[in-house]
Amino acid sequence: MEWFTASGYGLSRLILQRGLAALYAVAFLGAALQFRALIGERGMLPVPRFLRGLPFLRAPGVFQLHYSDRFFAAWSWAGAALAVAVVAGAADAVPLWASVVLWAALWVMYLSIVNVGQTWYGFGWESLLLEAGFLAVFLGNARTDPPVLVLWLMRWLLFRVEFGAGLIKMRGDTCWRDLTCLYYHHETQPMPGPLSRLFHRLPRPVHRVEVAANHVAQLVVPVLLFTPQPVASVAAAVVICTQLWLVASGNFAWLNWLTIVLAFSAVDGAAAAGVLGLPAYPPPAGPAPRWFEVLVLAATALVVVLSWWPVRNMLSRGQRMNMSFNAFHLVNTYGAFGSINRTRYEVVVEGTDAQHLGPDTVWREYGFKGKPGDVRRRSRQFAPYHLRLDWMMWFAGISPSYARSWFGPFVERLLAGDPATLRLLGHNPFPGAPPTHVRARLYRYRYTTRQERAATGAWWHRTLEREYLPPVALRPE
Structure with a gap:
């Protein structure tokens, strides 16, 4: 099917997949280095106690079948090694079916960790990584052009991240509406960075401009992700710039970096390479095999059906932030800082x-x-x-x-x-x-x-x- 693939998005997929794999590596590394004290057998919230009597479908994953600290450590380090291999190009060096298996393995491995992480893994970026990782299973590799449908699903995910965050702010704290939230936020955010004090000390008129620009970036720009090129690429560039501003102003784990990575799903890679004077990458690939087309269509249908819950949540006056509607963390709702601490x-x-x-x-x-x-x-x-x-x-x-x-x-x-x-x-x-x-x-x-x-x-x-x-x-x- 000629409409199935997007021939000009090879470079975009390369950046998206390698960036996502790098963030997987960071996530697995953090799990390996921190789990013993947090959720280990003698940890603050032990996994064995959490899983006792818990049905498999409430927290699907390998640790429902067996748990020990040694096994968890091996699982986490193996996930980190696999993610590093994908960053190095392993998924592009193997046949398409093997690439699908590699990406699916990363998703299953991290899903197993998140589903036993309890309070320590209750952050929105855990679900965001899993949802993006699930979609990456169907992005293909260098042997085929990227599937159009999956690129649109990536944009739909990015839209929910940005638009959901914008809605929760407008419905939440009054300081978002009167443009004063950043009088406080840089100082009271969860974990300030080295430049946060500098951001906090900016003049108050600049803070008001920051808030107004945030509203535009989260409530207007995401809609433009679904418009024809080059407007969609420009919208993606705005998302990337605003996320880099957030990277500089604080520590939000991989939330901002993953949002940046997702933005490349809307970037016309061929046009971007031409603007930057880069050689075209990769060379045109062959058509996707039929089994892969069927797989992508099935995944698309699943996402469309599961989108009912986050759409209903976004339209609700009682909108909730960072919520998964299923134990597989697929098609979630996102949002952050609906209210701002003043102290x-x-x-x-x-x-x-x-x-x-x-x-x-x-x-x-x-x-x-x-x-x-x-x-x-x-x-x-x-x-x-x-x-x-x-x-x-x-x-x-x-x-x-x-x-x-x-x-x-x-x-x-x-x-x-x-x-x-x-x-x-x-x-x-x-x-x-x-x-x-x-x-x-x-x-x-x-x-x-x-x-x-x-x-x-x-x-x-x-x-x-x-x-x-x-x-x-x-x-x-």
Whole structure:
């Protein structure tokens, strides 16, 4: 079928697939390095306990059949290795059927992880990676031109990411409508980056322009993704530029990078190569085999049927953010920051090696890798890598209810000196032996002014608000 493929989108598919594989590699790497403390057999939310009595279709994946920490580690490292191989071109070097198998394997492997990740994997970009990864199964490889239908499905996914985020803002916090949300957001976002303080200190009229531009980028530009070229490519370029602005202003794991990758589904690769003076890539490929056409048509029909739920959600006044309507994380609804915090609260965890507590007890602070803690430490860039504990600590500062399931086990592991938990931290003030007591206090944080920064060298100023967790010790066995 001549209409089945898009001959000018080979370069676009190359960038899309290699970028997606790279993000898969980052996701698997994060799972391998962080799982023991979070969901391992002795973790804060152990997988075996979560799966006990849970029907397979509620959380489909390989770990329903078998779980051990060794098996999870091997599974994660194997996923990372497979993703790196695809980045290096493995999926283009094999027959089409083998390429389909490789992409399907990546999707199944990461789906298995997400479905046992519980709270730690409850972020919208997990479902976004899985939905994009599922569509990549049907993009083909260098032996065929990209299927038109799959490119349109990629644009439909990108549209839901952007338009859903735009709608949730307009329906949510009033500061989005009066253009004042960025008076606060750069300072109160979950994990600031090295340039976030600079963004926060921009003049307020610039912040208002930022918000207005965001509304255009999320509510107008996504519609243009479905228009003829070159308008669709221009719309994709706008999406890419706005996402790079977000990359520079904060740490949002792979959300922004994956959105950038998806935008290439709307870029006319041949035209872009001509504009940039690049050689055409790849050379025209042959027609797709019939079995592949049938597979793509079936996947398209599935996405069309499943689109009912996110469309209904977007049209609803009670629109929900970042929600999956099925256990396979296909055709989800997206959106972020429907409301904006005006004040930043941080939970500071401290320990002491004193046997008896009193007014003179010396408490030492645990340091995290990404979240603000030491006021003299400048925020770092971690995205697209996802520091899961640091992100959940931000939620804990908003309300203890967000941390009810895992904060107690986290403190217990600090008291026990659990090596896996300590590896998630940036600084352990008790390298020789674990503390006798641990406590947590809630602080209000704000960026220092230029004068304060010059006088003290501090990036943050903090004020004690209240006790978050009174001193606790391990119960004697």
